Amino acid sequence: MDFPLSVFEKWKMVCPKCGLVQKVSKVWRCKCGHPLTLITRMEDIQLDPLILKERPLSLWRYKEVLPIVEKSIVSLGEQLTPLIQFDSMGLESCFIKLDFLFPTGSFKDRGSSIMISAAKLMGVKEAVEDSSGNAGASVAAYCAKAGISCKVIVPSYASGSKILQIRAYGAKIVVKGSRSDATNLAMQEAEKGTFYASHVWNPFFIEGTKTFAFEVWEQMGKKEPDVVVLPVGHGTLLLGAYKGFLELKELGMIENLPRLFGIQAEGCSPIVDRLHGGSGSASSSHLAEGIMIRDPPRLDEMVKSIVETGGDALTVGDHEIKENWKKLSEKGLFVEPTSAVSLAGLEKLMEEGLVDRDESIVVPLTGSGLKTPQKIARLIS
Ligand SMILES: [Zn+2]
Structure with a gap:
């Protein structure tokens, strides 16, 4: 189905695999089976830093690079998330970005706000998503705001508190076996015509997460950091950060891409396995539920984004996650354990000489501690 709307005329969907x-x-999958990406002619875009000064402090201030028009914006009042200095571990210029302060308590709102705005523009009435928690809650919230009926299919291990949040927004919950069982059921519904509001497959989602890069650039004084360290499961924030910094470079706003480092959990690390061979770790993380993704559809894109920026990927174990979760809590930052993965990763990157202490470093904290009370009860008992 085509949409004769001028905003979409400037954008195209491209398959990163077959081109x-x-x-x-509403198509969310290429004929070759790969997820799609949105592109536009960057040379037609002008993002004037002086105009930005006059705009509200929200991710919508970067509207020139977003595939959406103002009249269809579905917003819960997303603000620029704070970027605060983290003066621990002997770090001189490390900044933590508080992405857990979004309306639903996770960075996923970046993607959901853009994706559900696009859905509204397309006249969508029903959406389906499969998620183990945070993305489902985020999509459910934005669908509620947009008046779109939402169904979230969750695996049987999804945490009770996250299911409650999804239900509170009025979404229908379906519990279905494993994570891949949930995905398969959602895809079946999407193939019958329901809008697939997938944080993994829908290309509009990454258009939202790329605002992370624009915010970091602006908050660092209109320059890029040397290094960004991110927790990676499906890679929606990694790919958004990469696309955002790439667009900033194409717009002539930065000279170099920051090195992107992807941190994964022991026992489930497809990027690390691809870059460095199998980790051989027998233990599997119990703390990093948000990133336990064995077979991410955008794996090739993630590996490319890391390699192209001169970054790397490594794994951390539950002991390291726990120690770094404590370090964050002791600094007043209450996050879900998955969020501590990136700080644990940074510590290891410095030990291995991949990142220097005097480099400018940005570490996002992706999800609120209020999301996972049972896990945190075990951490502090
Ligand atoms: Zn393709």
Whole structure:
């Protein structure tokens, strides 16, 4: 189905795998089976830093680079998330970005706000998503705001508190076996015509997460950091950060891409396995539920974004996650354990000489501690 809307005429959907280019539509998968990406002609875009000064402090201030028009914006009042100095571990210029302060308590709102705005523009009435928690809650919230009926399919291990949050927004919950069982069921519904509001497959989602890079650039005085360290499961924040910094470079706003480092949990680390061979770790993380993704559809894109920026990937174990979660709590930062993965990763990157203490470093904290009370009860008992 085509949408004769001028905003989408400036954008195209492209397959990163086979290169097929097509018009923007509700399609979420290429004929070759790969997820799609949105592109536009960057040379037609002008993002004037002086105009930014006059705009509200929200991710919508970067509207020139977003595939959406103002009249269709579905917003819960997202603000620029704070970037605060982290003066621990002998770090001189490390900044923590508090992405857990979004309306639903996780960075996923970046993607959901753009994706559900696009859905509204397309006249969508029903959406389906599969998620183990945070993305489901975020999509459910934005669908509620947009008046779109929402169904979230969760695996049987999804945490009770996250299911409650999804239900509170009025979404229908379906519990279905494993994570891949949940995905398969959602895809079946999407193939029958329901809008697939997938944080993994829907290309609009990454258009939202790329605002992370624009915010970091602006908050650091209109320059890029040397290093960004991110927790990676499906890689929605990693890919958004990469796309955002790449666009800033294409717009002539920065000269170099920051080195992107992806941190994964022991026992589930497809990027590390691809870059360095199998980790051989027998133990599997019990703390990093948000990133336990064995077979992410955008794996090739993630590996490319890391390699192209000169970054790398490594794994951390539950002991390291726990220690770094404590370090954050002791500094007043209450996050879910998955969020501590990136700080644990940074510590290891410095030990291995991949990041220097005097480099400018940005570490996002992705999810609120209020999301996972049972896990945190075990951490502090
Ligand atoms: Zn393709």
